[in-house]
Amino acid sequence: MHALPRNLRAAALLALTLLPAWLPVHAADLNVTVTTPDGKPAPDVVVALLPTGGAAVPLAPAPEPVLIVQREIRFEPYVTAVPLGSTVRFVNRDRFDHHVRSVAGGPLGSIAPAKSFEFRLAAARGGRETSADVVIDAPGATGIGCHLHGSMRGHLYASPTPWVAVTDATGRATLRGVPDGAANLRLWHPDQLVAQADVPAQVSGSAGAQARLNFSPRPRPPPRPSLKGEYE
Ligand SMILES: [Cu+2]
Known part of the structure; x- marks a missing residue:
């Protein structure tokens, strides 16, 4: 069999060494939907994924x-x-x-x-x-x-951890490239009076996750329309 040309071999070796060692073999995007206690979409919620396996996350x-x-x-x-x-x-x-x-x-x-x-x-x-x-x-x-x-x-x-996102107007956030396995979802909202309880989640393939805030934030006031155009 023919050996790879030298420059191709070098490129392959470089690609291998550039892969982060900690990158999990199975990684998927996790779609998380966050609602208020009465089931309405909760925007502006930070969702962070913390693996519970005990492995250090660089x-x-x-x-x-x-x-x-x-x-x-x-x-x-x-x-x-x-x-x-x-x-x-x-x-x-x-x-x-x-x-x-x-x-x-x-x-x-x-x-x-x-x-x-x-x-x-x-x-x-x-x-x-x-x-x-x-x-x-x-x-x-x-x-x-x-x-x-x-x-x-x-x-x-x-x-x-690297897996963190903010929910949009529909209460959805996507955490990219999360490792398979057991994890906790940590929620944070600027208006919360007390910390939210972590939400246990099992990350596997394309399954999504649901979480619920323990309070209903007041809707944010819309931007003042009078400012539009004045400064743009
Ligand atoms: Cu200012």
């Missing part, structure tokens, strides 16, 4: 900076979830300055931010936006505010 930061945009005096998205160690990039697309800082979270404003930061972002001018990067090296929740605009509020959540 850090797997997002490969690219995760954007939180300042636009029309809001943080977009309202809730951002990242794997621990990820870089979050705050981008100002408004035509005036913002002074971004970590703030206390929880409905009573009594929960200290997991990660502290503070910086001013100059106005976006001439199509040029300004930005600042923050490495999120502390797990848990951090409130985001603006020193100049008291109504601006966002939330950031860092999961110790």
